[in-house]
Amino acid sequence: MSRSKGKPIVAVVGRPNVGKSTLFNALAGQKISIVKDTPGITRDRIYADINWLGRSFTLIDTGGIEPDSKDVILSQMREQAEIAINTADVIIFMVDVRQGLVDADAKVADMLRRSQKPVILAVNKVDNVNKYMADVYEFYNLGIGDPHPISAANQMGLGDMLDEVIAHFGEESQEEEEDDKIRVAIVGKPNVGKSSLINKMLGENRLIVSDVAGTTRDAVDTPITHNGKEYIFIDTAGLRRKNKIKEDLERYMIVRTVSAVERADIVVLLIDAVEGVTEQDAKIAGIAHERGKAVIIAVNKWDAIEKNNKTVKEYESKIREILSYMPYAEITYISALTGQRLNKLYDLIDMVAENHAMRVATGVLNEIMAEAVALQQPPSDKGRRLKLFYITQAAVKPPTFVIFVNDKNLMHFSYTRYIENKIREAFGFKGTPLKFIIRERKENK
Numbered sequence: 001m002s003r004s005k006g007k008p009i010v011a012v013v014g015r016p017n018v019g020k021s022t023l024f025n026a027l028a029g030q031k032i033s034i035v036k037d038t039p040g041i042t043r044d045r046i047y048a049d050i051n052w053l054g055r056s057f058t059l060i061d062t063g064g065i066e067p068d069s070k071d072v073i074l075s076q077m078r079e080q081a082e083i084a085i086n087t088a089d090v091i092i093f094m095v096d097v098r099q100g101l102v103d104a105d106a107k108v109a110d111m112l113r114r115s116q117k118p119v120i121l122a123v124n125k126v127d128n129v130n131k132y133m134a135d136v137y138e139f140y141n142l143g144i145g146d147p148h149p150i151s152a153a154n155q156m157g158l159g160d161m162l163d164e165v166i167a168h169f170g171e172e173s174q175e176e177e178e179d180d181k182i183r184v185a186i187v188g189k190p191n192v193g194k195s196s197l198i199n200k201m202l203g204e205n206r207l208i209v210s211d212v213a214g215t216t217r218d219a220v221d222t223p224i225t226h227n228g229k230e231y232i233f234i235d236t237a238g239l240r241r242k243n244k245i246k247e248d249l250e251r252y253m254i255v256r257t258v259s260a261v262e263r264a265d266i267v268v269l270l271i272d273a274v275e276g277v278t279e280q281d282a283k284i285a286g287i288a289h290e291r292g293k294a295v296i297i298a299v300n301k302w303d304a305i306e307k308n309n310k311t312v313k314e315y316e317s318k319i320r321e322i323l324s325y326m327p328y329a330e331i332t333y334i335s336a337l338t339g340q341r342l343n344k345l346y347d348l349i350d351m352v353a354e355n356h357a358m359r360v361a362t363g364v365l366n367e368i369m370a371e372a373v374a375l376q377q378p379p380s381d382k383g384r385r386l387k388l389f390y391i392t393q394a395a396v397k398p399p400t401f402v403i404f405v406n407d408k409n410l411m412h413f414s415y416t417r418y419i420e421n422k423i424r425e426a427f428g429f430k431g432t433p434l435k436f437i438i439r440e441r442k443e444n445k
Helices: 020-028 070-087 103-114 129-142 158-167 194-202 246-262 279-290 311-322 342-356 362-375 413-427
Strands: 009-014 047-052 055-061 090-096 119-124 147-149 182-188 220-226 229-235 266-272 294-300 330-333 388-395 400-405 435-440
Touching (some): 009 070, 020 047, 020 055, 020 090, 020 158, 047 246, 070 103, 103 119, 119 129, 119 158, 147 158, 182 194, 182 279, 182 342, 194 220, 266 279, 279 294, 294 311, 294 342, 413 435
Parallel strands (some): 009 055, 090 119, 182 229, 182 266
Antiparallel strands (some): 047 055, 220 229
């Protein structure tokens, strides 16, 4: 799979009670179920961003299994394995040294082995290597390589396991430099029209999914050339499953979305005009926002709405209210069915891509900052006033600025927001989030 962009994705698969969530929490630190400081985003503990020896990856939890009966456990594990095989670059298969080798482990190991994806076998609950090592060797019988003894609860052996995980990522992608195609992820709830939109943009029915129950497919990358420019559309249309529990589908959708968003520069969030913005939409938008991607909100099925002269305004304010943490997102109204305004969508994608990769000269930034400080005095606390010394742009995609100040604690969120607004007034930066890093520097005497 050509996954030149985005962080690698690592999925954990295993039976109930082998310690998956303990591992998840150990790797992610305790901060995982805390809500990020972005209003409007709550985080399900489905994924976490991990950094090991300077390599970052996204760890996904493929879902809990209800310990019901052996058959149910096996079928749910197979489903988990399927999610992992479809979305992950590396799979951690977790077993329990105390329970020993179980039939379900062997059956799932077969699936994983056939998938040709790198699998790391983690044998958990080995808190005493001398005592359990003989039992660890038993897991060689699974035929998926060396078992790694770990204890998630005591955080033993995790380093060696992670070394093995990142060894499979390959080199930091060199492809990125020469690949200047714009990568667009089309995301949204199931049945909102993601495939129809890409089909319409392609002008042919390339993405038709067979309606056989249980057909799954990987996120499809579709190259499209429009007006001589190349784009890669990443589609997340996924499982069509009958009688699946809503929760699993939602988890699957979030995992797929994370994996597509990770590889894109621009995210087009498709919303159903008839339904309006739902909580699910807000979750999906939150994933793009957290990952610093440029965002376009495309309201699909706009042709199905009865309109008067106020419709657009009212509709827009509703979207802005629910997605209040991303005021920068561009909004457009389209119909994937009729092709209405799809050319406009390409123009928006181009504009937003440019903003997402825009660099501003340091001199100009410092002029804007000086003017902003003159207009509105920085806050003070207990007689100490915040001083802003210097600002510079450190990165693009998203544009990231470093501000040097005398005291980090005095730089309130609201003052950072004020500086951001001043930069946006000067440069627009429509469609892209801006990131600010506040650094302390001693005052020059």
